[in-house]
Amino acid sequence: MAPKRQGLPELPPKQLEQEIETVKALSSPTPQRVLVAVRVRPPVIERKNAQKFDKPLGYDPTATCVSYNLNNSAVTIAWPSDAGPPRGQSPAGGASKTAPKEFNFDSVLGYEEGQSSVYEKVVEPLIRKCLEGYNGCVFCYGQTASGKTYTMEGPKRGTSMEIPTDASDKDTGIILRVAAQITKHIAEAKTKKPELEYFVKASYLEIYQEALTDLLVGRDEQGELRIRQDPESTTGRELYISGITERSVSSIQDYVKVLQMGGRHRTVGETNMNEASSRSHAVLTFTIEERRKPSEGMSAEEAEMLAKHGRKRSKIHLIDLAGSERANATGATGDRLKEGSAINQSLSSLGNVINALTTGARHVPYRDSKLTYLLSDSLGGNSLTLMITCITPTLANHDESLSTLRFAERVKKVRNVAKVNVDATMMRIMQMEAEIRELREILSKCTCGARRAAQDAWTMAGGAAGKDASTSMSMKLPWWKRIWKQCTVCVPSKTTSEKMWPNGRVAPVNVARSMPMTETAETVLKSVKGKLTFA
Numbered sequence: 001m002a003p004k005r006q007g008l009p010e011l012p013p014k015q016l017e018q019e020i021e022t023v024k025a026l027s028s029p030t031p032q033r034v035l036v037a038v039r040v041r042p043p044v045i046e047r048k049n050a051q052k053f054d055k056p057l058g059y060d061p062t063a064t065c066v067s068y069n070l071n072n073s074a075v076t077i078a079w080p081s082d083a084g085p086p087r088g089q090s091p092a093g094g095a096s097k098t099a100p101k102e103f104n105f106d107s108v109l110g111y112e113e114g115q116s117s118v119y120e121k122v123v124e125p126l127i128r129k130c131l132e133g134y135n136g137c138v139f140c141y142g143q144t145a146s147g148k149t150y151t152m153e154g155p156k157r158g159t160s161m162e163i164p165t166d167a168s169d170k171d172t173g174i175i176l177r178v179a180a181q182i183t184k185h186i187a188e189a190k191t192k193k194p195e196l197e198y199f200v201k202a203s204y205l206e207i208y209q210e211a212l213t214d215l216l217v218g219r220d221e222q223g224e225l226r227i228r229q230d231p232e233s234t235t236g237r238e239l240y241i242s243g244i245t246e247r248s249v250s251s252i253q254d255y256v257k258v259l260q261m262g263g264r265h266r267t268v269g270e271t272n273m274n275e276a277s278s279r280s281h282a283v284l285t286f287t288i289e290e291r292r293k294p295s296e297g298m299s300a301e302e303a304e305m306l307a308k309h310g311r312k313r314s315k316i317h318l319i320d321l322a323g324s325e326r327a328n329a330t331g332a333t334g335d336r337l338k339e340g341s342a343i344n345q346s347l348s349s350l351g352n353v354i355n356a357l358t359t360g361a362r363h364v365p366y367r368d369s370k371l372t373y374l375l376s377d378s379l380g381g382n383s384l385t386l387m388i389t390c391i392t393p394t395l396a397n398h399d400e401s402l403s404t405l406r407f408a409e410r411v412k413k414v415r416n417v418a419k420v421n422v423d424a425t426m427m428r429i430m431q432m433e434a435e436i437r438e439l440r441e442i443l444s445k446c447t448c449g450a451r452r453a454a455q456d457a458w459t460m461a462g463g464a465a466g467k468d469a470s471t472s473m474s475m476k477l478p479w480w481k482r483i484w485k486q487c488t489v490c491v492p493s494k495t496t497s498e499k500m501w502p503n504g505r506v507a508p509v510n511v512a513r514s515m516p517m518t519e520t521a522e523t524v525l526k527s528v529k530g531k532l533t534f535a
Ligand SMILES: Nc1ncnc2c1ncn2[C@@H]1O[C@H](COP(=O)(O)OP(=O)(O)OP(=O)(O)O)[C@@H](O)[C@H]1O
Pocket: 040, 041, 042, 044, 045, 142, 143, 144, 145, 146, 147, 148, 149, 150, 151, 155, 156, 274, 276, 277, 278, 279, 321, 322, 323, 324, 390
């Protein structure tokens, strides 16, 4: 018997079916709208800082005006009838402005929702897809002090304002939980799929007043960062940042270091509304590359092919946006005021992009700001994207929460088309390997016609006659189905005693046991595989 071919192990039928389905799913682009979750933080800050609302307002600014229903993911914002008139309105006027307004989202995360629950409900499923090869983006949007950094990183504690650095800490934010999910996935893959290896890199930048800063190096070591398009990417337009530092990360400690270093360099300042307010947009990017190791017995040509094409790459952006702010509420003057207006300016560009994307405008003004240009892959592009909208529930922030919810409702309409970032040649190889595995499975079960079927396959694939495979094969039927059709002994009556296998295929009815593959079949498979893979 011929020696077993390396790198093409026999798979049990169920696993085989799954693999074929996965390859098929991976090869087709997935239209997907941007997912929107709303997180309502508890009114902790307003209640702690109640004395800051020194002006008589005519209503209690710490009272709540937001309610939610977790069952139908609805958020309602209403000015309570007994609270007195809203800011700048007479008691009689503005009834329509104060009427309850209900919004529905993909998910609503209430006060009682801890960090791990937020992660499990909305982030974990998206990262799981990213680990299959899709690009992903999670960004937090909301007014200042609404809980964006808390959601992304966790609470800042103590005098040094340190964030949690233990992935299993109940307060740990999204970033380290993503890191834990990636490392767990890779550790499991190493045992389940030894033919694969993984490389993960992290980069971290901030956009401060329209300038890009590399957060993984000090101020004196900054190179020039530019947003560029990568012509070799899946879309040919994927963005990357030239000149940015990329650190290899493999253990949780590596990720913690990246987060801490970025945190040290990020621009944060105190305002009336937040003692540690982010004054910039921060973009942390993990690039995950899955490579196929060359297998034993591979020719130099095959190994070279694999090194060139055998890669799957996904990018995960985790973005903590700076919050919109009203100067009179933050008490900002001088630098803080300038920062606030730059933040509002770029958020307004983001609003314009969302408007253009959701109204079918011919031109989407991505290039109006660095933030929108960087987000262009994630909004309307090749990415699975989740926006976590952070709002505060108190009357003091009623207007901001309402406009944030209105913005979130528009974002919900943005459509992306996500595609697994696999080299096209590699995708073809994967499809064909799956087909070959299926064929081997069929042949191994054929008690009679393996030789004949294999011979037919060989003939159909061009075989001894040297004909071009595509001309000798039916354009409609995959070649293994042709073999199936021609196997007359194992399937004595295709009409009377048909038995269906999964996927609606007709099974041979008198297969009693698996037979070892004949030498001829093995030889044919080998030759066909060579043809198909590298044709
Ligand atoms: N879900 C929550 N539970 C408890 N405390 C929270 C929650 N969300 C936010 N906080 C607290 O609220 C304060 C403001 O949160 P945070 O700094 O995350 O806001 P932000 O939206 O990032 O603000 P900015 O835009 O100004 O940077 C912090 O003290 C934070 O610990």
